[in-house]
Amino acid sequence: MQAVAKESTRVEYGKVLALMGAENPDIVVLDADLSGSTQTHLFAKAFKDRFFNVGIAEQDMMGTAAGLAVGGKIPFASTFAVFAAGRAWEQIRQTIAYGNLNVKIVASHGGITVGEDGGSHQAVEDLALMRVLPNMVVLVPADGPETRAMVRWAAEYRGPVYIRTGRLPFPVIFDESYRFELGRGHILREGEDVTLAGLGLMTHHCLEAAELLAAAGVSARVLNLSCLKPLDWELVVDSARRTGAMVSAEEHQATGGLGSAVAEVLSEFYPVPLKRIGLRDIFGLSGKPEDLLAHFGLTPGDIKNAALDVIARKQK
Amino acid sequence: MKRIIDAGQLREIARQVRLDIVEMLYRAGSGHTGGSLSAADILVTLFFGKMRLKFGEPKAAQRDYFVLSKGHAAPALYAVLARLGYFSREELFTLRRFGSSLQGHPDATLTPGVEVPTGSLGQGLSIANGLALALRLNGTGQRVYTLLGDGEVQEGQVWEAAMTASHYGLDNLTAVLDRNRLQIDGRTKEVMSIEPLARKWEAFGWHTVEIDGHNHQEILDSLNACEQVQGRPSMIIARTIKGKGVSIFEDQVKYHGVAPSKDEYEQALKELAA
Ligand SMILES: Cc1ncc(C[n+]2csc(CCOP(=O)(O)OP(=O)(O)O)c2C)c(N)n1
Numbered sequence: 237m238q239a240v241a242k243e244s245t246r247v248e249y250g251k252v253l254a255l256m257g258a259e260n261p262d263i264v265v266l267d268a269d270l271s272g273s274t275q276t277h278l279f280a281k282a283f284k285d286r287f288f289n290v291g292i293a294e295q296d297m298m299g300t301a302a303g304l305a306v307g308g309k310i311p312f313a314s315t316f317a318v319f320a321a322g323r324a325w326e327q328i329r330q331t332i333a334y335g336n337l338n339v340k341i342v343a344s345h346g347g348i349t350v351g352e353d354g355g356s357h358q359a360v361e362d363l364a365l366m367r368v369l370p371n372m373v374v375l376v377p378a379d380g381p382e383t384r385a386m387v388r389w390a391a392e393y394r395g396p397v398y399i400r401t402g403r404l405p406f407p408v409i410f411d412e413s414y415r416f417e418l419g420r421g422h423i424l425r426e427g428e429d430v431t432l433a434g435l436g437l438m439t440h441h442c443l444e445a446a447e448l449l450a451a452a453g454v455s456a457r458v459l460n461l462s463c464l465k466p467l468d469w470e471l472v473v474d475s476a477r478r479t480g481a482m483v484s485a486e487e488h489q490a491t492g493g494l495g496s497a498v499a500e501v502l503s504e505f506y507p508v509p510l511k512r513i514g515l516r517d518i519f520g521l522s523g524k525p526e527d528l529l530a531h532f533g534l535t536p537g538d539i540k541n542a543a544l545d546v547i548a549r550k551q552k
Numbered sequence: 553m554k555r556i557i558d559a560g561q562l563r564e565i566a567r568q569v570r571l572d573i574v575e576m577l578y579r580a581g582s583g584h585t586g587g588s589l590s591a592a593d594i595l596v597t598l599f600f601g602k603m604r605l606k607f608g609e610p611k612a613a614q615r616d617y618f619v620l621s622k623g624h625a626a627p628a629l630y631a632v633l634a635r636l637g638y639f640s641r642e643e644l645f646t647l648r649r650f651g652s653s654l655q656g657h658p659d660a661t662l663t664p665g666v667e668v669p670t671g672s673l674g675q676g677l678s679i680a681n682g683l684a685l686a687l688r689l690n691g692t693g694q695r696v697y698t699l700l701g702d703g704e705v706q707e708g709q710v711w712e713a714a715m716t717a718s719h720y721g722l723d724n725l726t727a728v729l730d731r732n733r734l735q736i737d738g739r740t741k742e743v744m745s746i747e748p749l750a751r752k753w754e755a756f757g758w759h760t761v762e763i764d765g766h767n768h769q770e771i772l773d774s775l776n777a778c779e780q781v782q783g784r785p786s787m788i789i790a791r792t793i794k795g796k797g798v799s800i801f802e803d804q805v806k807y808h809g810v811a812p813s814k815d816e817y818e819q820a821l822k823e824l825a826a
Binding site: 264285290291293297299300302305306307308309311330335337 | 617
């Protein structure tokens with residue numbers, strides 16, 4: 237088998253940010269003692285005067301980023317997703333979202349594939365926390381090209397943006413011509429019997445699940461809903477109408493994130509059988525990412541079984 | 553805008569601002585009386601005697617910035633902003649009403665002259681730091697001012713921000729602390745003591761001074777002196793009286809978040825009359 241190219245969304249963020257630093261002098265970067273992990277160290281090395289480490293002080297980081305935005309800069313603030321969205325949620329809410337400020341939060345280590353560090357470090361509620369905030373755009377790139385495009389787009393867009401990156405490398409699915417469009421999802425594979433909608437790593441698991449289903453004679457449409465907010469609700473409705481059943485998949489609680497967003501759209505506009513793949517009201521654990529994905533039911537096989545389940549339900 | 557550096561003139565503006573505050577709160581029927589009145593002299597001296605601003609132009613380039621970290625003192629800020637010609641004085645009396653551009657706590661998207669939203673305590677100093685960093689990068693010599701409450705410094709984020717300002721040597725930042733010794737549940741020293749306050753800021757690397765927060769000359773002199781400090785941020789601890797200017801409100805815990813009744817309003821007008 238030919239080796240698939242892999243890129244980490246986290247690493248690609250760091251690389252593109254360092255490139256953008258040379259192109260746009262207004263870009264400034266903040267971190268809270270995790271610049272090696274979030275990859276902002278690349279920018280820090282190249283643009284010492286425009287990089288601000290605030291120490292282990294995430295709340296202060298968000299406030300400082302807000303002030304930099306009011307002062308006309310384009311701040312990118314990074315730390316682990318669990319601390320960005322969790323520890324500093326109220327700072328984001330009260331200043332950045334409420335003030336509709338031009339702050340870009342790029343949070344790494346989203347989801348359970350953080351692995352060995354365990355549940356304390358695995359953000360599985362950050363998408364819910366960010367999605368509920370007015371003015372906030374919420375993005376979860378599925379590969380390197382999409383990460384680069386989203387980060388570049390975020391620098392041009394005026395307003396708050398939350399981008400979740402992952403620790404692990406993912407296969408590359410888009411090519412370099414990819415341009416991010418706000419509110420647009422992507423059909424990665426056409427199919428008739430069921431729709432599999434994912435974001436981040438789970439987009440890849442949806443694609444693998446579609447292969448498994450194809451081998452069983454079932455055809456699945458696969459969506460990349462990397463723009464979680466604003467969601468491409470027309471694509472969700474169109475997919476429901478066309479395939480009559482849907483599975484959502486995310487490295488996140490099954491409530492509050494993509495599964496909820498899809499359920500909200502479907503129940504209001506076009507109800508079809510839906511199964512939400514995600515964590516079921518439970519925290520993460522230490523372990524190898526693949527063991528954790530299996531434990532929490534986030535594998536391609538789990539998505540395939542969910543698909544068969546919703547297909548059976550629609551036939552009743 | 554021409555600065556007003558005469559203490560007598562500043563005192564007169566502060567008297568009028570206090571009248572506006574009382575009128576606004578009375579008409580609104582709710583709001584923060586004590587902390588607005590305690591901050592009136594500081595805000596008047598800062599905005600009319602110190603900051604580089606343009607009358608009627610809230611977004612003027614090269615202006616100095618202000619962050620009201622103790623956001624509940626919004627009425628005092630609004631009264632000052634109206635006098636800067638950012639909006640009409642009549643608008644002051646729509647405070648807290650449905651459809652008003654003057655929200656209960658500062659909202660930068662609605663009120664001309666409000667730079668950032670505040671109201672959740674403990675966050676303004678971080679924002680002021682970010683502004684100071686941005687302005688320093690721009691190299692335009694603009695300054696940032698912020699006003700904190702003394703109860704507010706019980707929030708941990710204030711001390712994160714205190715470290716950041718000092719670490720980055722933000723000498724274009726002056727913070728003023730409204731040391732009125734009261735908060736909602738009682739006296740600061742009883743709820744959660746914050747002393748030794750000046751020594752805390754000094755220990756965090758700040759140039760720290762203590763002044764009488766109702767003496768316009770002292771406020772002005774200290775603001776001017778802080779502008780000369782190099783390599784570190786400045787903290788002015790302003791000793792104040794909560795509810796200052798109206799005897800029945802002065803140093804009273806209960807007037808923290810209550811608007812004047814009709815009798816209290818009439819008495820306040822009498823006491824604040826020229
Ligand atoms: C984070 C947060 N917690 C609680 C409150 C409610 N609150 C409003 S004013 C206040 C007391 C503020 O005391 P202080 O800072 O001393 O202000 P002042 O006495 O000058 O009014 C409190 C607790 C708030 N606005 N924000």
